[in-house]
Amino acid sequence: MQQKLDKALSNFPGLSLSVKTASGNYTLVAGDAVINEKPMAASALHYMQSISKTFTAVAVLKLKEEGKINLDAKVNTYLPAICNHLPNGNIITVRQLLTMTSGLPDYLDSDQFLNDVVAGPLPMTSEQVLSYVYNQPVKFEPGTSFGYCNINYHLLALIIDRVTPNGHRQYITDKIINAIGLSNTYYIAGSAITTAPEGTTANYLQIDGTFNDVSELQLGTVRTFIGDDGIVASVQDIAGFYYKLLHDKTVLSPESLEEMKVTVSYQNTPIYGLGLYFYKTNGGLQAIGHQGSGVGAGAYAFYFPSKNTSVVLCTNAGTLFDALKEEQLRALYEEIIGILLE
Numbered sequence: 001m002q003q004k005l006d007k008a009l010s011n012f013p014g015l016s017l018s019v020k021t022a023s024g025n026y027t028l029v030a031g032d033a034v035i036n037e038k039p040m041a042a043s044a045l046h047y048m049q050s051i052s053k054t055f056t057a058v059a060v061l062k063l064k065e066e067g068k069i070n071l072d073a074k075v076n077t078y079l080p081a082i083c084n085h086l087p088n089g090n091i092i093t094v095r096q097l098l099t100m101t102s103g104l105p106d107y108l109d110s111d112q113f114l115n116d117v118v119a120g121p122l123p124m125t126s127e128q129v130l131s132y133v134y135n136q137p138v139k140f141e142p143g144t145s146f147g148y149c150n151i152n153y154h155l156l157a158l159i160i161d162r163v164t165p166n167g168h169r170q171y172i173t174d175k176i177i178n179a180i181g182l183s184n185t186y187y188i189a190g191s192a193i194t195t196a197p198e199g200t201t202a203n204y205l206q207i208d209g210t211f212n213d214v215s216e217l218q219l220g221t222v223r224t225f226i227g228d229d230g231i232v233a234s235v236q237d238i239a240g241f242y243y244k245l246l247h248d249k250t251v252l253s254p255e256s257l258e259e260m261k262v263t264v265s266y267q268n269t270p271i272y273g274l275g276l277y278f279y280k281t282n283g284g285l286q287a288i289g290h291q292g293s294g295v296g297a298g299a300y301a302f303y304f305p306s307k308n309t310s311v312v313l314c315t316n317a318g319t320l321f322d323a324l325k326e327e328q329l330r331a332l333y334e335e336i337i338g339i340l341l342e
Helices: 002-010 049-065 095-100 113-119 126-131 151-163 167-178 215-224 235-248 255-262 321-339
Strands: 012-019 024-036 045-047 185-188 204-207 211-212 231-234 264-266 269-272 277-280 286-293 296-302 310-313
Touching: 002 012, 002 024, 002 151, 002 321, 012 235, 012 321, 024 235, 049 095, 049 151, 049 167, 049 231, 049 235, 049 286, 049 296, 095 151, 113 215, 126 151, 151 167, 167 185, 167 255, 185 235, 231 235, 235 296, 235 310, 296 321, 310 321
Parallel strands: none
Antiparallel strands: 012 024, 012 310, 045 231, 185 231, 204 211, 264 269, 269 277, 277 286, 286 296, 296 310
């Protein structure tokens, strides 16, 4: 596996891999956290991007357990003013946000949003993010299909804000991150910080073969994307998070965990639960977890039930706007899984 990581440095500035099993865990690294300045360390913090969605979903399920959120209630129960501006906003349910079956458009679909991200300033307010989807056409009628959409989880964060005294960031920090002992995990979306947590890698976007430092843009976007993004963490913590959630089953009640694992299908293939991606590896292994992609980072974090193992792979190169880089990271993850588990 170390040889695979080292060879992949032709495509990535730095890589971190963490594996968690019943008998222990280990981490391998390659390349640089800061190009030509700081080698990647096992303790490095990475932007986990959409892996944060699993944390948001766990928070919603915990609030369901507390009787504060009804998954089958209409979203307008909690966000009436916002829903009046969303396409089909007054018929979408909380569960449809969680399972990506709302049919809502996404802010990433908006050219104006992309222009504004580059022009700044960042972070954007929640009101500005929502404005890019207000009164836009629906992708499909709620509940009739699957469509991955970040705004679903932005809305879930706002629902948590509505039903908790200190907001979703504090709730996720207190009830998940601190409660299960993730000592190197930080939820920074919506925070007032102006610098990344100490130990966070620099971030790069490859343009015409050259890695350009986009660390400031990376931080600004992650602080903007509440609910659907926001976690900075060590690879060990994220491997441990999915292991505790799906193997130890100590994060949620058994009933909530089973509800979280009920999937919707896309093209007759089970694909998404409540904040959990489901897919099968090239070798046919069932994987449950999430992946993440950003302007300056990419990540894969999955638990493999048949092997009782969590595997997390992160890079500090952007995969969101670089389809080749995303494919290279996915291919590397598959190679690692092939060596490790198949």
